[in-house]
Amino acid sequence: MxxxxxxxxxxxxxxxxxxxxxxxxxxxxxxxxxxxxxxxxxxxxxxxxxxxxxxxxxxxxxxxxxxxxxxxxxxxxxxxxxxxxxxxxxLERMNRIVEIDEVSATMTVEAGAPLQVVQDAASAAGFYFPLDLGARGSCTIGGNLATNAGGNRVIKYGMMRDQVLGVEAVLASGEVVGGLSKMIKNNSGYDLRHLLIGSEGTLAVITRVVLRLRPKPTATATAWCGLPDFDAVTTLLTHSQAGLAPGVSAFEVMWAGYHDTVIGNLKNLRAPLADSHPFYVLLESVGTDPVRHGEAFEEFLGGMLEEGVVSDAAIASSEAHARDFWAIRDAPGEYQRFIPNHAAYDVSFSIAQVGDAAAQCEARLRARWPEATVMTYGHLGDGNIHVVVDVPGMGKHEHDDIDRVIYDVTREFEGSISAEHGIGVKKRYFLSQCRREADIDAMRAIKQALDPQGLLNPGKVF
Amino acid sequence: MxxxxxxxxxxxxxxxxxxxxxxxxxxxxxxxxxxxxxxxxxxxxxxxxxxxxxxxxxxxxxxxxxxxxxxxxxxxxxxxxxxxxxxxxxLERMNRIVEIDEVSATMTVEAGAPLQVVQDAASAAGFYFPLDLGARGSCTIGGNLATNAGGNRVIKYGMMRDQVLGVEAVLASGEVVGGLSKMIKNNSGYDLRHLLIGSEGTLAVITRVVLRLRPKPTATATAWCGLPDFDAVTTLLTHSQAGLAPGVSAFEVMWAGYHDTVIGNLKNLRAPLADSHPFYVLLESVGTDPVRHGEAFEEFLGGMLEEGVVSDAAIASSEAHARDFWAIRDAPGEYQRFIPNHAAYDVSFSIAQVGDAAAQCEARLRARWPEATVMTYGHLGDGNIHVVVDVPGMGKHEHDDIDRVIYDVTREFEGSISAEHGIGVKKRYFLSQCRREADIDAMRAIKQALDPQGLLNPGKVF
CATH class of the missing domain: 3.30.43.10 (Uridine Diphospho-n-acetylenolpyruvylglucosamine Reductase, domain 2)
Incomplete structure (x- = not known):
């Protein structure tokens, strides 16, 4: 050859x-x-x-x-x-943890370090690295940065871009930009770091980064709630953010269609509540006071039950019990077992419009495919939902039609076609659904400025 | 004419x-x-x-x-x-508050709205807008974005870029980019918002924005601490971030030189502690539990006193008492009254190196000007200190020499020459002290891409 x-x-x-x-x-x-x-x-x-x-x-x-x-x-x-x-x-060979600075609460790593290795190293040093997603064992810090990864703890700690102080990267020319800055505040010229984060490898290759570490939470409280309608879900969100002072660390909402489908199809899952509800919320709060934290959480939920915001709730009595709740939320990892051929979406809206947008998606899908499986769930605190759809006789043509339904609704509600997964190849033809033409022109001009030959990850994003 | x-x-x-x-x-x-x-x-x-x-x-x-x-x-x-x-x-006529969305916890404003008007409107709606700085009455949201403003509450809530969901801006060509997105997660293409924030009006004119609102804290505890050395200061920082669960909302450190000079010169200020200490910290924590918050704060400080991390401390017994502490920290607003002709710096380092860097600055200044007034203070949780210097017979020549001392130390410690004030005209000749040549080239290429004629804020930053 x-x-x-x-x-x-x-x-x-x-x-x-x-x-x-x-x-x-x-x-x-x-x-x-x-x-x-x-x-x-x-x-x-x-x-x-x-x-x-x-x-x-x-x-x-x-x-x-x-x-x-x-x-x-x-x-x-x-x-x-x-x-x-x-x-x-x-970047698989550049996977070292270079340094942990305990006073500055930073960890310097090479971009090929797997997320879980970073989480474990932070924990061993008495800190917490909050970014977390299902792929933690395989995904790398560099990939998390290229896509500005999200996950379950965004509501309290932000996305990947919020976990990073310094970024060293190599431009297409071979020139090195940025560096291993540990500064939290740095307003000296344009923030190239934030431009590179989320640019999906099209502007530079991120090589080493300084991550920000957080104090390790020492108390966690978790509840599974059933709610009567979407207004109750947003009310619970607002009240929990105001009332659970140390912080809501997860607020995962699941529509009944998701809950019933995954419980019905996966034998290892059990419904935490006796009755059915239109909506379910997995609520988690972290803090540092092991004694008072659980009490305050119970008091708060008691108030929500009394006010009728929550119809029924189960509080996890142990870590294992909390893991049972999370297993229901983490069921998408098992989709291959019962819904192998599906269309999946990662969209976001203003929090106030998530309910209406989701309802529109489902109504339009059902109008065309009354038998469709529609599963909606996601990170409500971030306005981010995932919609998973299966229709009878699903093929490329149907998939394209479902794309159109979901992205039409996304455009009408001024949402984003990609909350946390990026654009890549899969969504580039839909980019103009949620970005102005002038935005895309500006993006192209920036690409041209930093990678004039178009060598880095060609054919992606645009 | x-x-x-x-x-x-x-x-x-x-x-x-x-x-x-x-x-x-x-x-x-x-x-x-x-x-x-x-x-x-x-x-x-x-x-x-x-x-x-x-x-x-x-x-x-x-x-x-x-x-x-x-x-x-x-x-x-x-x-x-x-x-x-x-x-x-x-932008003075574009100063309206367009909308407050209570469910999404967002406020849409025109860029000319003054910061304090935004803070007050958030408060009236039951929310909190955390960005705060001395110029709050005059400075505008657009200016806060152009400079990525910081201030006193960064340690808990982040800088201006962390308070913004959507940015609408006009490019030099007259084309409008971005928009009034209320989405917390949006990974659809390059994040122009973060590129524009902190670009000091050189890339676009920000016209309207969507701000993120936070739950209003309902309990505040404030203490004034005296500490024996800088290690104790960083230990107090680490322990307070781990131990004060609802959050450290301010951690302002003052070197004795600052404390003694402002107390000695401003009659309205009174030293909160009987004895002198090498370092002082104004520590503030906010929460939502009026009963338990103060108790937990006192317990925490008691522990720090017992361990000898803190030598002495006064806890504010009232809001007025807390304001007396803050008046000492806010004394820079009164500099004109006793040190009208001074050189002022806004530098940042890794938290671990702030103490050594500050000591180096002072030592080098004293070696040349034994009689110099050197006042060092700042936001330690963000690694950001301000250094204010007056020397006998201060003129342009001396000012330039002091610049060199401070920026040499900044370079040696890999710090930033501008933590929160920006570059503007004043610091552009020092930009290469804290940015690589390749960074500055990349910044110029981006400027050229978005404003090819160089019309927006010419002669700034570079």
């Missing part, structure tokens, strides 16, 4: 240990979790240092060679898949 | 009510609080709507006319001053 001349140049400069060819990396997975097809890379580059990343990109720039940066390959929109003709740049 | 042809074009399009000439606006202040000189604008444009801003910028773009956007003119780095030949664009 003839080796591409750009790959030869990369291999000569960086060595065969860093630059491996298809016959060498063999059956290795090079696609993300989206199910979208991905091409085989001309080579996989696995640098060990920022300098090697810089050298690789300088060579790619010289030879006009496209590059797709890859982390844990757990994305859901094809953002790390190859379209054909690119090399892959995997 | 001959009227500039660009001004004639603006006045023809927008009318004499919107575009006023120097002989009409007369003695109006057009400079910020930096003390740096500012030129008189060719005209002042005072649009009433986003559309008028867009029209004004489209005309300026067509005629290659430079524009300086002005808010409350309370900046400290000359960022809103004119260099000569520009028109001023004042």
């Amino acid at each position: 003839k080796v591409n001349k750009n790959v030869i140049a990369l291999r000569e400069a960086l060595g065969a240990q860093v630059v491996t060819l298809p016959e060498e990396f063999g059956e290795r997975r090079v696609e993300d979790w989206s199910g979208l097809p991905g091409a085989t890379p001309l080579a996989i580059i696995r640098p060990r240092t920022t300098e090697e990343v810089a050298e690789a990109l300088a060579i790619c720039s010289k030879h006009r060679q496209g590059v797709v940066t890859q982390g844990g390959l757990t994305g859901l929109v094809g953002g790390a898949n190859l379209l054909g003709g690119e090399v892959a740049l995997s | 001959k009227v500039n042809k660009n001004v004639i074009a603006l006045r023809e399009a927008l009318g004499a009510q919107v575009v006023t000439l120097p002989e009409e606006f007369g003695e109006r202040r057009v400079e910020d609080w930096s003390g740096l000189p500012g030129a008189t604008p060719l005209a002042i444009i005072r649009p009433r709507t986003t559309e008028e801003v867009a029209e004004a910028l489209a005309i300026c773009s067509k005629h290659r006319q430079g524009v300086v956007t002005q808010g409350g003119l309370t900046g400290l780095v000359g960022g809103a001053n004119l260099l000569g030949g520009e028109v001023a664009l004042s």
Whole structure:
């Protein structure tokens, strides 16, 4: 097999240990979790240092060679898949925890460090790293930054961009920007960090970062609530944010359709409440006072039951009990077992409009497919819901039609077509549904300014 | 007086009510609080709507006319001053509160709304808008965004960028980008909002924004602490963040030199503690449990006294008492009365290095000027300190020398030359002290991409 001349140049400069060819990396997975097809890379580059990343990109720039940066390959929109003709740049060897600064409450890591490794290292040092999502074991800090990952604890701690103080990255030219700043406040010129975060590998390769650590919560209270209508759900949200002082750390809402479908299909799940309710909320609060925290939580929920905001509730009596609640919320990890062929959406709205927008989605889907399975659930405190749909005889055509229903509603309610998953390949044709033309022009101008040859993750986002 | 042809074009399009000439606006202040000189604008444009801003910028773009956007003119780095030949664009007429959405906990405002008006409107609606700084009565939301303002409550609530969900802005071309999104999560393409925030009016004119509101704290506890050394200060910080669950809302540190100078010079201030200490901390915690909050705060401080972290402390017995503590921290507003001719710095470091960096600054200043007045104080939870220096016979030459001392230390400790004030004109020659050349090149490329003619706030930041 003839080796591409750009790959030869990369291999000569960086060595065969860093630059491996298809016959060498063999059956290795090079696609993300989206199910979208991905091409085989001309080579996989696995640098060990920022300098090697810089050298690789300088060579790619010289030879006009496209590059797709890859982390844990757990994305859901094809953002790390190859379209054909690119090399892959995997950060898997840059996975070290460089330093924990206990006074500044920071952790400096290489971008290839898996999220769970970071969480565990924070915990071992007496701190807490709050970002958490189902893919924690595989996804990497660099991927979390490229997509500005969200997850379950955003309501209290924010998204990935809120966990980062310093970002070191390499531009397409091979030049290094940013650095390992531990400063919380830094208003000296444009904030490149925030521009790179969420840009899905199209503007630079993030190599090392300084993460912000938080005090470890020492008390957790968890409840499963049944509610009569969506107004009650938003009332519970407002009251819990005002009344649970140490902070609401999760507020996960599930429509009855989600609850009944997952409980009905997954034998290991049990309904926490005896009766059926139109809405369910998994409410979690963290604090640092083991004695008073649980009491205050119970008092608060008692008040909500008395006022009729909550119809019924179960408070977790143990960690295992809380895990049973979370298993219901985490059921999407088991979709393959009972709804393998579905269409899934990650949309956001203002909190006030989530109920109406979700109702519109369901009504329009049912008007066309009365037998549809529609499961709606998500992070209400962030205005972010996931909608999962299955219709009889689902094929590409039906999938496209469902796309249109959901994204039409999203546009009408001025929502976002991607709350936390990014655009990647999967949603790029819908980008104009939630961004102005002038926004997209500005994004293109910025892309052109920082990556004039269009080498970094070509064909993504736009 | 001959009227500039660009001004004639603006006045023809927008009318004499919107575009006023120097002989009409007369003695109006057009400079910020930096003390740096500012030129008189060719005209002042005072649009009433986003559309008028867009029209004004489209005309300026067509005629290659430079524009300086002005808010409350309370900046400290000359960022809103004119260099000569520009028109001023004042957002003073776009000062309305457009909407408060109580369910989504958002407030939509025009960019010219003063900070205090926003704080008061939030409070009247049962919410809290946490950004707070001394200039609250005059500074505007647009200016707060242009500089990514900080202030006293960053430790709990973050900076201005953390208070904003949607930003609508007008590019130099007159095109409108962004919008009034109320979404907390939105990962659909590059985050232009975060790029514009802190760009000091050089990339776009922010016209309207959606602010995030927080639950109103209903309990506040405040203490004034004396501490033996800087290690004790960082220990108190770490322990208070871990132990005061509802949140440390202020952690203001003052070196003895600051404390003694302001108490000695301002008759209305009284030392809260009988003895002298090397360091003082104003510690504030907010919560929602009026009964338990104060008790927990006292218990926590008792522990710190027992452990010797804190040498002595006074807990505010009333709001008036707490205001007496804050008056000592707010003394910089009175500098003109006793240290009119001083050099002031706004630098940040990792929290762990603040003590050493401050000690270095003072040592180097004293080596040269044994009689210098050096006052150091700031927001330790954010790694941000202010250093104020007066030396005998202070003139421009001495001021430049003091600049060099402070910014050399900042560079050596990898700090930032601007934690919260911005770069403006005052610090642009020092930008390379804390940003890589490749960073500045990238910033220039972005500026070129979004404002190719260099019309917005020319000569600032770079």
